[in-house]
Amino acid sequence: MNYIVFDLEWNQPMDGKKSSERKLLFEIIEIGAVKLNEDKKIIDSFCELVCPQVYQEINWHTKKMLQLKKGELKQGKKFKTVMNRFLKWCGTEDYIFCSWGPQDLTELQRNMQYYRMEPLSNKPIPFYNVQKLFGIQIGEEGSAKNLEAAVELAGLKKDVPFHRAYGDAYYTAKLFMRMEEDLLKNHYSYDLYHIPHTKKDEVRISNEKENILITRGVAKKMDITTSRQMMAINCMKCGQKPVRAKVRWFSSNNKILYAAGYCPKHGYIKGKLKIRKSEQGEYYAEKVLTYTTEEEIQKIKEKKKLLQKTTKN
Ligand SMILES: [Zn+2]
Structure with a gap:
């Protein structure tokens, strides 16, 4: 399997319209990528500019970051053309996308949707979030370092410019190449531009610490909270077997249970379940189950008690 390490540059208008009023908030203006083979050796690269169709004016922040020369973008091809060339370049062999942070794959699909292109997939797409993996690698899980800081920390040579799609993809690839197989094994991320629509497509991630379920989309919140399968507390070490409840699901705000x-x-196993709304307006849940201690369970119990008291008053 190959790895497609990619990075996007996009332009965002600055006229203060709310994002919900827009069909496209981030217009992609550059796609850069590096292809790695299964031994994680660089075997090819891709870099193309996109001539903007939606926002003709490039906002000053983007301009400054990218150090675009006057008229440079005009030389680019239209998004659809560049995207099709990019997909062709990705090849027919199996591959998995890798990016710095979680946003690129979503924006790529959003731009494709805007131009009514055939979707990459109609379900969640697994990918490697190299930023997240880097955090785990350096023992700072949950920290989101910027790419340049990570490159410095890793002691890599800064031999191409930052903030351009190719350069950022190249550095992301360099950091990715150094990662241990063990780290990659259980740390897929999933892009949820398209949430699961069937039980079969639901996302399950299990490692020694956590058991994560991303449920299929449903019409009402109630469809989640009344589903035995979605609300079950399972022991992943026993092979997803539901266990006896110690504290039944409760919530302070109806969004997190x-x-x-x-x-x-x-x-002991503790559960946290977030109810989210997808871009298409469906509800789905992200359930995270983690092994824990008796003391921790005691704290959860107290939290529930306190909450019941305050709602009674
Ligand atoms: Zn068990």
Whole structure:
């Protein structure tokens, strides 16, 4: 399997219209990528400018960041043309996308949708978020370093400019190449531009620490909270077997729910479930189950008690 490490530059208008009033908030103006083979050796590269169709004026921040020369973008081809060339370049062999941060794959699909291109997929797409992996690698899980800081920290040579699609893809690839297989094994991210629509397409990520489920989309919130399967607390070490509840699901704001369970073999498990709304207006949930301690369970119990008291008053 190949790795397509890519990066986008986009332009954003600055006229203060709310993003919900817009069909396209970020217009892609450059696509850059590096292709790695399964040994993570660079075997090819891609870099093309896109001539803007939606926002003719490039906002000053983008201009400054990208150091665009006057008229440079006009030399680019239209998005559809560049995108088709990019997909052709990606090739017919299996590949997985890699990017710095979680946003690029979403914006790529949003731009494709805007131009009514055939979607990359109609379900969640697995990818490697190299920014997240880098955080885990340096023992700062959850930190989101910017690319240049990461390159400095890793002691890489800065031999191409930053803030251009090719350069950023190249550095992301350099950082990715150094990652251990073990780290990559259980750390896929999923782009949720298209959420799962069937039970079969639901996303399950299990590693020694957590068990994550991204459910299929449903019409009403109630369809989630009344679903046994979606609300089950499972022990992943016992092979997804539901366990006895210790604290039943409760919520302080109807968006995040908490619960806890107990597996006689593997101990306490706490659950956190977030209900989200997709771009298409459906509800879906992200459920995270984590092994925990008795003290932690006690805290959850107290939280629930306190909440019940305040709602009664
Ligand atoms: Zn168990």
